[in-house]
Amino acid sequence: MILPMYIFGQPVLRKVAEDIDFETYPNLKELIDNMFETLRRSEGVGLAAPQIGLPIRLFIIDLDAISEDEPQYKGYFHTFINPEILEESKETTSMSEGCLSIPGINESVKRPAKVLVNYLDENGQEQERWLEGFEARVFQHEYDHLDGKLFVDHLSPFRKQLIKSKLLAMSKGKFSAHYKCKPNH
Ligand code: NI
DSSP states (O other), rough: OOOBBBBOOOOGGOOBBOOOTTHHHHHHHHHHHHHHHHHHHHHHHHEEGGGGTBBBBBBEEEEGGGGGTTGGGOOEEEEEEEEEEEOOOOOOOEEEOOTSSSSOOOOOEESSOOOEEEEOTTTTEEEEEEEEEEEEEHHHHHHHHHTTTGGGGGSSHHHHHHHHHHHHHHHHTOOOOOOOOOOOO
């Protein structure tokens, strides 16, 4: 089932999300399946639960979507439940980011190049590993969503000023997206 995307201006995108209990959270597998279907349809690489209106600490990443250009990501479909960032590299990289909740805006964002993370996978198994490259980038973007942060928060005051009116319009429902969105008003 395709779930409607919550767009900039929706309060849930600014909430600090809560951990979930893997064993007892209702219909978790179905929720994750629906999130993957929604992500695939919207042609994104990552989707966090707050973006579909749920303030819980869960996100998914689909790098299979870019495997035509990046063959090492063939078959990459990962679920991250109650994730944590344990360590960050001092080395940083800048990369252009966009967000399904902020359609039509792409900006360069500087983040740590590598992160040591832990999380529960889709089977409830605890994982701990260093991420790097594009995987580290997407993980950090999605992780921000769980803390109510958006990639535009990382921009310089100057870049923020440049997109301010676009964001304001978006929060009032003036935007276009090629996927199903929850109306802002
Ligand atoms: Ni996003």
